[in-house]
Amino acid sequence: MSTAPLLEIIGLRGGYGRVEVLRGVDLQVLPGETVALLGSNGAGKSTLNNVVCGIYKAWAGKVAFDGADLSGAHYTDVVKAGLIQVPEGRKIFPNLSVMENLALGSFTRARERRAENIDKVFATFPRLKERTLQLAGTMSGGEQQMLAIGRGMMAEPRLLILDEPSLGLSPLLVEEMFGLIRQLRSTGLAVMLVEQNVGQSLEIADRAYVMENGGIRFSGAPADLLRSDDLRRAYLGL
Structure with a gap:
């Protein structure tokens, strides 16, 4: 695994209107690495994703991807670089078929x-192949999440950001979803996993970050995080 960061975030600040959400975030993802970004609702995780991906403009700081400065880049340029987000809530197109949703994933890259x-994608998610003509809005939550990840894979990501992929899924489907993330990890794809499901995330992550109030409160190996009683209680509810 290369030691040069694929994604490097330095002193990132941002927010909405006059409300600052990100307060100087530093974060790295190495090639082929799975990084867990943990934290409660309102910690700033999704805001960080959206600023990194060019959906919202950073107020200050730097976002570099494979050495190229993407600070302030348009989101289409971020996608062209191979930094792909699977957004929270899936954001599939409910009135389009599975095949049409997948095709849109390769619109830019x-x-x-x-x-x-x-x-x-069909080799990874055989269930989608069985439903190519089905309208996405009629599928189960787990199938819609598979479709959202499959759509992201259509852009040949170099780094895939998964924002709350287990949100709203039953315990059985959560197990299945994390199994699929392990499968993606095994291919050497770099993954940033943004989750509230702490236990499952730490099982598959190479490194972990914990966000609180728009800043990073911990970064390091999952084992070190789990060994700290104070961190577990304060930030993870364990």
């Missing part, structure tokens, strides 16, 4: 390899 990448 890897369009010329769309057919090949659809085959790869």
Whole structure:
């Protein structure tokens, strides 16, 4: 695994209107690494994702991806670079079919390899292949989450940010979802897993960050986080 960061965030600040949400965030993801970003609702996790991905503008700080400065870049340029987010709440197109949703995933990047990448998605998610013509809005929550991840894979991500992928799923589907994330991890894909499901996330992460009030309160190995009684109680509810 390379020691040069694939994603490097330095002193990132941002928010909405006049309300500052991110207060100087520093974070790294290495190539092939799975990083868990943990924290309660309102900690700033989704805001961080949206600033990193160019959906919202940073107020200050730097976002670098594979050495290129993406601070202030338009979100389409972020996608073209291979930094792909699977957003919280899935954000699939309910009135479009599974196949149409997947095709939209390659609209900006890897369009010329769309057919090949659809085959790869179906190999990862056989259930989607059985439902190619089904309207996405009629699928179960677990199937919709598979579709959202599959749509992200269509853009040939170099780093895949998964924002709360287990949100709203039954315990059985949560197990299945984390199994699929392990599968993605095994391919060497870099993953940033943004989750409230602490136990499952720490089982598969190489490193972990804990956010609180828009800042990073811990970074390090999952084992070190779990060994600290104070951190477990204060930030993870364990």
